[in-house]
Amino acid sequence: MNKVLARNKKAKHDYHIEEYFEAGIVLEGNEVKSIKQTRVSIKESFCQVRNNEVFIVGMHVTPYEYSNNFSKLDPTRTRKLLLNKVEIRKINSKITEKGYALIPLEVKEVKGLIKIDIGLGKGKKLYDKRQDLKEKDDRRNIERVLKERYN
DSSP states (O other), X not given: OEEEEEEOTTHHHHEEXXXXXXXXXXXXXXXXXXXXXXXXXXXXXXXXXXXXXXXEESOEEOOOTTOOOSSOOOTTOOEEEEOOHHHHHHXXXXXXXXXXXXEEEEEEEXXXXXXXXXXXXXXXXXXXXXXXXXXXXXXXXXXXXXXXXXX
């Protein structure tokens, strides 16, 4: 059972996602408890490859309120993502191409572990975004008309 804890809704609006990867996250202290309470945000975050390691920058994890830990961690600190070498090489070769970005899509709980889905994609142009919104509105209108007709 996969439970989605946080989702980046604008990612699929702003990017054409071509490949998906599932990665673990290196967490410290009570961050796991806080994330399982859905006190995490990946709206303003992005991923980077440094020294053949992948990091997520700007992921906000609200400190666990019932913690007696006096060394409070920075909520938006950079966290390491756990991927295998083949995936990292593949990501790194694509990112060096022009226009590709590594975007966090959603944080989820899989069998008690915290995982993050990241996507490799190219940024959309303004006209692509408009086209997607038009298609979404058209689908919504068709569904509404069909619902009215059969009710």
